[in-house]
Amino acid sequence: MEKLIITAAICGAEVTKEHNPNVPYTIEECVREAGLAYKAGASIIHLHVRTDDGTPTQDKNRFKMVMDAIHAKYPDVIIQPSTGGAVGMTNDERLQPTELNPEMATLDCGTLNFGGDEIFENTENTIKYFGEKMIDRGIKPELEVFDKSMIDMALRLNKKGFIKSPMHFDFVMGVNGGISGTLRDFVFLRGSIPADATYTVAGIGRFEFPLAVAAIIDGGHVRVGFEDNTMISRGIVAESNGQLVEKVVRLAKELGREIATPAEAREILGLKKK
Numbered sequence: 001m002e003k004l005i006i007t008a009a010i011c012g013a014e015v016t017k018e019h020n021p022n023v024p025y026t027i028e029e030c031v032r033e034a035g036l037a038y039k040a041g042a043s044i045i046h047l048h049v050r051t052d053d054g055t056p057t058q059d060k061n062r063f064k065m066v067m068d069a070i071h072a073k074y075p076d077v078i079i080q081p082s083t084g085g086a087v088g089m090t091n092d093e094r095l096q097p098t099e100l101n102p103e104m105a106t107l108d109c110g111t112l113n114f115g116g117d118e119i120f121e122n123t124e125n126t127i128k129y130f131g132e133k134m135i136d137r138g139i140k141p142e143l144e145v146f147d148k149s150m151i152d153m154a155l156r157l158n159k160k161g162f163i164k165s166p167m168h169f170d171f172v173m174g175v176n177g178g179i180s181g182t183l184r185d186f187v188f189l190r191g192s193i194p195a196d197a198t199y200t201v202a203g204i205g206r207f208e209f210p211l212a213v214a215a216i217i218d219g220g221h222v223r224v225g226f227e228d229n230t231m232i233s234r235g236i237v238a239e240s241n242g243q244l245v246e247k248v249v250r251l252a253k254e255l256g257r258e259i260a261t262p263a264e265a266r267e268i269l270g271l272k273k274k
């Protein structure tokens, strides 16, 4: 089986220090959380950025400062900026970090309810637009799918040339408005992607570790981090993103799966270090 790629989604746009005081906002806090995740075994950092008061932003300069600061200390880690940003942002606002030519970035493959009155909007034309920009800029998209229909959208746009093969998916499971975090639905998503595709799974909240185990056993990859879950176990707030990664490493070792370094993750995903 391929080595396991662990992604740490260290910050997100919705989670706050009220959920967990260790959620990073400042540049220094992002470097600390990325470093702890990397040292624990994460090869990819999925990155959102905030202003110092915690407000989500897609500002290109803020991304550059955070990415440069992380790479100054951990030069080989793969940084995957979000193009999802936060609900309500415009497409061009969201696309700003792709101007920095990262190796990867997320590409959200459909619209969904996002809790309460929030709608995370990604029309077909938006997905095509983001897909074309990523092809032009040589960025490998991580296809964020929150439901099965989003896999079907990605497959259609792949046929039309807006997304290249081999595709890499992220099954985001358990969002209030998306597919559930059950094993039944994991098997459904996993069976719906092409044979040459890779995938990672991001279980939201209590689904994080059970779905990590499913992906470890199945030969998939795993995403954990404060964006998706702030608890290390029931009722216990995680000390850091590194602690969440450590738990995945422990589970993988018990199940006989080795952990990929960033260089090995690049090979598995077909990335070229820029």
Ligand code: KMH
Pocket (backbone or CB within 6 Å): 012, 013, 014, 082, 083, 084, 085, 086, 087, 106, 107, 108, 114, 120, 144
């Ligand atoms: N914050 C969500 C609205 C992504 O990073 O591409 C979108 C999100 C997905 O987090």
Ligand code: ZN
Pocket (backbone or CB within 6 Å): 009, 012, 013, 046, 048, 082, 084, 227
């Ligand atoms: Zn994200």
